[in-house]
Amino acid sequence: MNNLQRLWANGSVKFGVVVLGTMILVALLAPFLGTVDPSAMDSNFINKAVGVSGQFALLDGSTVQHTFWLGTDSFGRDLYSRVVYGARVSLGVGACTAVLALVLGGGMGMLAGYFRTVDAVLMRFMDGLMAIPAILLAIALVAALGATISTVVVAIAIPEVPRVTRLVRSLVLSLREEPFVEAARALATPTHIILFRHILPNALAPLIVQGTFVAASAVLTEAILSFLGLGLPPDIPTWGNIMAEGRVQFSQYPGNVLYPALFLVPTVLAVNLLGDGLRDVLDPKFARRGA
Amino acid sequence: MSDTVLQINNLSVALPKGADRSHAIEQISLSIQRGKTLCVVGESGSGKSVMATAVMGLLAKELKADGGEILLLGEALLKAPQTRLRELRGQAMGMVFQEPMTALNPVMRCGDQVDELLATHTDWSSEKRKAEVLRVFESVKLPDPLRMYSSFPHQLSGGQRQRIVIAMAVILKPALLICDEPTTALDVTTQKEILKLISQLQAEQGCAVLFITHDMGVVAEIADDVLVMNQGRAVESGTCEQVLKQARETYTQTLLAAVPSMTPPPPRPEAQGAAILKGTAVTKTYVSRDWLGRGHETHALKAASVAVRAGETIGIVGESGSGKSTLARCLIRLIDPTAGEIHWADHEIATLSESQLRPLRSHVQVVFQDPNRSLNPRRTVGQSIVEGAINFGMSADKARQLSETLMQQVRLPVESLSRYPTQFSGGQRQRLAIARALACEPKVLVADEAVSALDVSVQAQILTLLREIQSRLGLGMLFITHDLRVAAQLCDHVIVMHQGEIVEAGRTADLYASPQHAYTRKLFEAAPPAIF
Secondary structure, rough: OOOHHHOOOOOOHHHHHHHHHHEEEEHHHHOOOOOOOOOOOOOHHHOOOOOOEEEEEEOOOOOOOOEOOOOHHHHHHEEEHHHHHHHHHHHHHHHHHHHHHHHHHHHHHHHHOHHHHHHHHHHHHHHOOOOOOOHHHHHHHHHHHHOHHHHHHHHHHHHHHHHHHHHHHHHHHHOOOOOHHHHHHHOOHHHHHHHHHHHHHHHHHHHHHHHHHHHHHHHHHHHHHHHHOOOOOOOOHHHHHHHHHHOOOOOOOHHHHHHHHHHHHHHHHHHHHHHHHHHHHOOOOOOOOOO | OOOOOEEEEEEEOOOOOOOOOOEEEEEEEEEEOOEEEEEEEEEOOOOHHHHHHHHHHOOOOOOEEEEEEEOOOOOOOOOHHHHHHHHHHHHHHEEEEEOOHOOOOOOOOOHHHHHHHHHHOOOOOHHHHHHHHHHHHHHHHOOOHHHHHOOHHHHHHHHHHHHHHHHHHHOOOOEEEEEEOOOOOOOHHHHHHHHHHHHHHHHOOEEEEEEEEEEEHHHHOOOOOOEEEEEEEEEEEEHHHHHHOOOOOHHHHHHHHHHOOOOOOOOOOOOOOOOOEEEEEEEEEEEEOOOOOOOOEEEEEEEEEEEOOOOOOOEEEOOOOOOHHHHHHHOOOOOOOEEEEEEOOOOOOOOOOOHHHHHHHHHHEEEEOOOOOOOOOOHHHHHHHHHHHHHHHOOHHHHHHHHHHHHHHOOOOOOOHHHOOOOOOOOHHHHHHHHHHOOOOOOEEEEEEOOOOOOOOHHHHHHHHHHHHHHOOOOOEEEOOOOOHHHHOOEEEEEEEEEOEEEEEEEEEHHHOOOOHHHHHHHHHHOOOOOO
């Protein structure tokens, strides 16, 4: 049985892939799923109930016949369109954050693990970073850098970097003692090739698993930042922003908070389960005997 | 009451679908009498350990006994419920495992681990249990039983740990003692003591011993009866005398013939010329500091000198911790020596930096012990074996031709160049490691326990290959091993190391005929006896 078949045989992986795949499709196909411009607001349709339909005014002044599947918010915007378009931002932030954290953390982890002199300095710096609560650090960074999509990604990624660095460092520390790495040294292989050809590919599996956890927590952190009003500007539809705006009138119109949550919760669950499943299959420590 | 302790009739254990064969063991029958030792011998994958775990009722859940029966003192074990098996384990049958460090719980004191057994199987008071544990510690010849009782496994030596495991296995005086390669992880002098201990305990308690091993020397030392297994089937069985001296089956004969002899072959003419690899007073000291910054020095290697000339093989023998691998690693500069000089041909390299060293690296190449870990699992073997040649500037085209030549040299099919290391057996992987070492045309090959992880028949093939390559290419070879038999057959000169020091060195024939140093003599006495 090859690796892909073994992955697919794992229930967590299957669930994660199906749910996450659906979310990604929804995000990519957002314009074709019966949505309107998520920023368009019509004062005639403020806080309408689920299923109401009518002539909706778009930003360019034209009107369109539209059914509000999930109702509208307090500005008269279509909630369904906002949630569907919000998937783009939320998933995008999650994926970009994971990639950025893995690249930064992976690079520094390899340096710290392979070069003993770099290790002492770099890891003390990482310890310092880890002492600051992740959400506080992210808030401080957003405050310092201003709130755009790229700065939010950076602000969420940086608190994750020390964790990735530590993981990669510990992997490199054990891999560098492996006979095949020593053999490569004896064969006069340059250091950068040892790092990228012999060490990195063998550290990839746990790194991918860690990446999924970073992505899941990034989606959540973005929502938290937006919910606190510290994230992306309110006109950009993200699940956190939608919930933040709905919070004020939660008792009358709970849908404004609950509908984005119905997307957010399964997404985070799916990413986490995917990570768990990947770890079970890829990490030899969890591999069952005889498998 | 009959004298038969264990009787196995036509036992078969099925492997899960997709394995390389349908059954781990097939139609195995054996019986052991009270006070007798049955040795089960076979190479890796022969199913001998599966049989032991089947008897203990500890088969992995993918494996299923699908035929035959196991009778322990007349009781059918395969049909017994888990609760009954749990009662029997410890009380009626005890097991000693290969690796004592993993068989013991690292966070529990040794005494408590043994006490746990008594607490489960008896209703004795805690004082009585402790007295009994101490008595057993004494009977397995553990020094200072009280201290052992309150020690953690990591504070003990390998031999002491194995004695604790044996104490656990015998404390309830089981009728059957199963030993699964109990001495394989131990040094030869410790092995000797453990084997002696097992036969003493057997004489005292009168238990039957099922002893699993791959080592014909161990068989000769302790077996009453022998069962030879291959690929899950019984090949031959009989008394120790019959099987070892008058083997009927060809498989048994090849297995016996593959065991190297302790008598060195007639010496080859002395190698001439200057040394191509020379270490002079090479020293390696590790300094560990406690939290106050006080240094504690460990002398891994004390002023060792060695020289290898073209075409000759120098053997370094010694037990684990003797510093033989440290010496080898210093000589190829995988670790930096603390003091001393190292010459690769005319270059003094002991203090060169890695980048100064790199252009000279092709001079010395290395083959490691563990064939599973010495090749990058993520690269094809074709990529792996020409890595050195490409580092020294060979074009991709030339490198591919070279890889084909090398595969032929180490007797592997050229078509398998695009496969990954996991698709090869241990012996084949060791051939690949040799091919990789040869790719950048070294003058010296350092083999660090290169055949120790291999089955004896595979070991013989690799040794033949090394000899053949040496005579064709005129390589100098530094061969590190703990196995005196292998050293006797392969090496022109032998160096004996003990606690970081060279205690004796000389021509193989002379040294084996009359060892001078007390430690060397002890080492030779501990080696398992000649079989023939």
